Amino acid sequence: MTYRVCFVCTGNICRSPMAEAVFRARVAEAGLEDEVEVDSAGTGGWHEGEDADPRTLAVLADHAYDLDHTARQFQPSWFSRLDLVITLDAGHLRALRRLAPTEQDAAKVRLLRSYDPAAHGGDLDVPDPYYGGMDGFEECLEMVEAASAGLLAAVREHVEGRAA
Template identity: 35%
Template sequence: MKKILFVCLGNICRSPLAEGLMLSKISNMDNEEQFKIDSCGTADYHIGELPDERTRENAQENGLELKHRARQFDASDFNRFDHILVMDNANKMKIIGFATSEEHLQKVQLMRDYETEINLQGIDVPDPYYGGEEGFQNVYDILDRCTENLLNYHLQAIEN
């Protein structure tokens, strides 16, 4: 089983959207049970809340319903997940600060490491929180591409 955790700051915009996209992509697959997907934030600002209303509206416009409730990253997540995908470098540094082993560090990657274009790999998924509607759609498009590439990566690993 591949256990994947998506992480952003408050767990109300980017990471629950990435979780929802990934769940949607695997929902109709024969090997859906081979994946465990979750998301969280590095901050405790929104614990227990649904994703930001604008994120939910944008997701709905794109045919996706988000039901996740925000939670905060915990060091035990290193033991519960194989792959920890962080939305930006600032939050990546926070997650790395929780690591107690090289094995933990190996699990942490930036979400955009799964971009197809090399010049986009390793950069931040922008936080749409303080922006307008177009920012939420831009994040949706980025995460749609990256989760598709991430899924294909894991499917190839499962087949081999």
């Protein structure tokens, strides 16, 4: 049975596709690509049908990540097929939990940086780099990478628990 993870940011052109690409690479490195499906979406549909932001693509390429992406908006009906919905900031967390049809679905929604052991309490948001320069995209990538190991460990635990 496939374990499904969806990353969600605002427009699905910067942070969530970046997280999707990084986490997909971590899943592949762990040899779990047949057991874990990775996806992304946005809370809004402003960029539906568009590619990821060129700056996202450039930063990912500079760090040897692949991404084939078309932006889309998260739909409440997806909760039934997803195991984990990973948001990039607290606003997305609140929005997705409000959209969740059940308390069980709302419990699937988590902040990405909550999986980063170095990000204790405080601000767990990955800042939106859209209105800034390339340094914001680099910072975003660093935060995503830092949280990915912890997220992978949690997902691996679930996947291995299902197999037991």
